[in-house]
Amino acid sequence: MKPVLPSSAIRWVNPPESPLPGDLTSMLNLPELVLRILQRQGMHSSADAHAFMDYQxxxxxxxxxLDDMDKGIERTLRAIMGGELIGVWGDFDVDGQTATATLVSALRKVGAKVVYHVPVRGPESHGIKLDVLQKFVKQGITLLITCDTGISEVNQVAWAQTQGIDVIITDHHTLPEVLPQAYAVINPQRLAVDHPLRPLPGVGVACKFAEALLDRFNQADEARSLHDLAALGIIADIADLHADSRYLAQSGIDVIRQSARPSLRAMLQAAEIEASQFSEESISFALAPRMNAVGRLADANPMVEFLLSDNPAVISVTVNQLEGLNAQRKLLCDQVFQGALAQIERNPALLDHPVLILSHPEWPAGVVGIVASRLISLYHRPVILMVAPPGGLMRGSARSIEGIDITAAIRHNSSLLTSFGGHPMAAGLALDPQNFKSFQRELDKTIEQQSEHHPVVNELQIDVWQQPAQIDLSLLQSIDQLAPFGAGNPPIVMAAKNMKLVNATPIGKTKEHMQLLIEDAQGQASKFLWWQSAGLPQPEGLFDLAFTARASTYKGQAQVQLEWLDFRPVETESLTLSSKKRKNIEHLDYRRSSVSNAALSEIISKYQPEVFGEGLETSTIERKNRLELSPSESLIILTLPPSQAILDEIMQKVQPQRVFWFCSQQPVNETEMVLKTTAQIIKQGFAQNQFKFILAEIAAALATTQEIVRLTILWMSARGLVTIQEDDAKSLSLSQGGIANPSQQENFKKKIQKSMAETQAFRRYALRSNLSDMVEHS
Structure with missing residues (x-):
């Protein structure tokens, strides 16, 4: 199986060049960059632009x-007037918590008798468990309203209806083939794709229901007081920030800035966030993780009263609990994340699949979805993490990438599952362990079929080339008019050329982030934050940098905050062949063939090609490494290079019209061999009074990357074998001996193993990929 993409294969896309609509150019108070983003969002008039930037x-x-809204409201009115007990059934994530609180608050405002239940993740998981429902309705409930759940609960709804309990479903998840026979099914997925209500998540649907209900009691003005809850759920659920979804998020953020409800004010104080500086990032990185920690690790039912409470004692106790659970969540996430990386290091073949599936009997189910999202950022493919307790069902969380509908792929193989549910970007599932291998095999096929029809490319859209030192608060204030940023409205991505890393400092309570000092070609320095980057490779030499910029406040002072997104070596752009030249290359594929030396010699005699090969000590064919190649009409790839960047370099140097791909033998460069051979090269150099070592030369000799060579020498330094006297990015000047640092030694070895796994994954990918695509998209 081929992966959807090799890891770290991010293609930068330059800013599009197209004329701005005349009406947009009349908005003279905005810089051209902001106008171009508005154009990208489909705004073609100043009126559209104003509505996008200002929710008012x-x-x-x-x-x-929304279909069935009228039926749902009329039935709820009858229940209120008749004094019926209404039950609200929610969900335990932020979207579910806020949706439940929204419905409960609206129902209380109009005098309804209401009780609620939020499933406890451990024993119940998502959805409606029949035995729990049966116990819940014994209170005398005659009307059940779901929020952020219910659309797949055909049997549970049928049971409730037979008991004389009407069910109103408010949900946003993907529609099943057969809808439950509920009294009303209110789900924006029933609308046209371009309908302004279509992007609403669970809390958005609940908010529209509350709006309609409050209006019937002449309390329409009360609806906006619930927009803060809607903003929390919309941002936390990564809902598409278009139309009404964007409107509710903008309005809700403004409500919190102006007059945050007591519970949210207390959470902001605990997170050290000023209400006046509140933004979507405050939700994504501060409030949502804390709220999700409750749902994932404990019981989220108390969160409903907490969100609606103005009791200082209740609020104080709950905030303290949230802080403790959030700290526990971070620890568990780090443990699962490291465990997942360890599995990949032990078995790099896991990356041969288009979907990465990992399992462990003791992983906490509450955090595997978070970790799956982190793994996607590293490997850019759908990820499923499963909890596999002995003797029980395997249960897991799936997260996906743009272009792959993971729930549709899972549904296609639902015969192998006991349950599943979700939306295009995320899903939950359970299956019998005996079906696991079959499920993985069939899911691989389904994902590959999806990616064939809709090719998945990991692209980073650059919005503007901008030197960091030239960014000021005035520009950022203009950009902030486009907020909130998120799904459907990504943050503005800037990029700068010819940057140099000066130093990097770990930051954060557990040193999980990095603060980097970067210089541009003029020597102007800027500081960048790189989140969750501890242990990730850093650039060598000159590089281009993609980043985002936002205004932040530190000790009461407004400042520019720059955040690292991605980097690429400067030579990447100069090494890229023109699209026309790539497409004219003739590829002769012998990757799966057994070709004798005699046949190979005949090809060499006929075409006089350059022959690339590294790491083959026993080969009788004369070959060259990456540094020795020259231009030629023909090229033989005898062994696969260790990375896409090296392949680019080879193609640029040779400029071939035809390429013979053999690759039947691969260099043996396991971690221990690389460590041992590098040490031997340096030892031999010392014996010959050589103390300056060129990284590219050692990398070519070992058929590996310069990054791995550098890490290996750093490992040797941490062992006390050498001391690095000078580092000019392309070479290292060394002296014998040094001071050992055991903790750094282990850290560098892990980095080497990770980089080696990426190299092995690229070679496996290159053995299976379409050759034209691999060269054309390099």
Whole structure:
């Protein structure tokens, strides 16, 4: 099986060049960059642009444009007037917590008798468990309203209806083939794709239901007081920030800035966030993780009262619990993440699959979804992490990438599962362990079929080339008019050329982040934050840098905050062949063939090619390494290079019209061999009074990357074998002996193993990939 993409294969896309609509150019108070982003968002007039930037200029859609909203409201009115007990059934993530609180708050405002239940993740998981429902309705419930759940609960809804309990479903998850026979099914997925209500998550649907209900009691003005809850759920659930979804998020963030409810004010104080500086990032990185920690690790039912409470004692106790659970969540996430990386290091063949599936009997189910998202950022493919307790069902969380509908792929293989549910970017599932291998095999096929019809490319859209030292608060204030950023409205990505890393300092309570000092070609320095980057490779020599910029406040002072996204070596751009030249290359594929030396010699005699090969000590064919190649019409790839960048370098140097791909033999460069051979090269150099070592030369000799050679020498330094006297990015000047640092030694060895795994994954990918695509998209 081929992976959807090799890891770290990010293609930068330059800013599009197209004329701005005349009406947009009339908005003279905005810089061209902001106008171009508005154009990218489909804004072609100043009126559209104003409505996008200012929620007060936007006209939201009527709640009654949602199918069955009228039926749901009428049934709820009858229940209220008749004194019926209404039960609200929610979910334990942030979207579910806020949706539950929204419905409960609205129902209380209009005098309804209401009780609620939020499933406890451990014993119940998502959805509606029949035995728990049966116990819940014994209180005398005659009307059940779901929020952020229910759309797949056909049997549970059928049971409730037979008991004389009407069910109103408010949900946003993907529609099943057969809808539950509920009294009303309110789900924006029933609308047209371009309908303004279509992007709403669970809390968005609950908010529209509350809006319609409050209006019937002449309390329409009360609806906006619930927008803060809507903003929390919309941002936390990574809902598409378009139309009404964006409107609710903008309005809700403004509500929190102006007058945060007591519970949120207390959470902001604990997170050391000023309400006046509140943004979508405050939700994503501060409030949502704390709220999710409760749902994932404990019981989220108390969160409903907490969100609606103005009791200082209740709020104080709950905030303290949130802080403790959040610290526990971080620890568990780090443990699972390291465990997942360890599995990949032990078995790099896991990356041969288009979907990465890992399992462990003791992983806590509450955090595997978070870790799956972190793994996606490293390997850019769908990820499923499973908890596999002995003797029980395997249960897991799936996360996906743009272009792959993971829930549709899982549904296609639902015959192998006991349950599943979700939306295009995330899903939950359970299966019998006996079906695991079959499920993985069939899911691989389904994902490959999806990617064939809709090719998946890990692209980074650059919005503007901008030197970091030239960014000021005035520009950032203009950019902030485009906020909130998120799904459907990504942050503005800037890029700068010819940057140099000066130093890197670990930061954070557990040193999981990095603060980097970067210089541009003029020697102007800027500081960058690189989140969750501890242990990741850092650039060598000159590089291009992609980043985002936001205004932040530190000790009461506004400042520019730069955040690292991605980097690429400067030579990447100069080494890229023109698209026309790539497409004209003739590829002769012998990767899966057994070719004798005699046949190979005949090809060499006929075409007089350059022959690339590294790391083959026993080969009788004369070959060259990456540094020795020259231009030629023909090229033989005898062994696969260790990375896409080296392949680019080879193609640029040779500029071939035809390429013979053999690759039947691969260099044996396991970690221990690389460590041992590098040490031997340096030892021999010392014996010959050589103390300056060129990284590219050692890398070519070992058929590996310069990064791995550098890490190996750092490992030797940490062992006390050598001391690095000078480092000019391309070479290292060394002296014998040094001071050992055991902790650093182990750290560098892990980095070497990780980089080696990436090299092995690239070679396996290159053995299976389409040759034209691999060269064309290099």
């Amino acid at each position: 200029a936007y006209t939201p859609a009527s709640p009654y444009e």
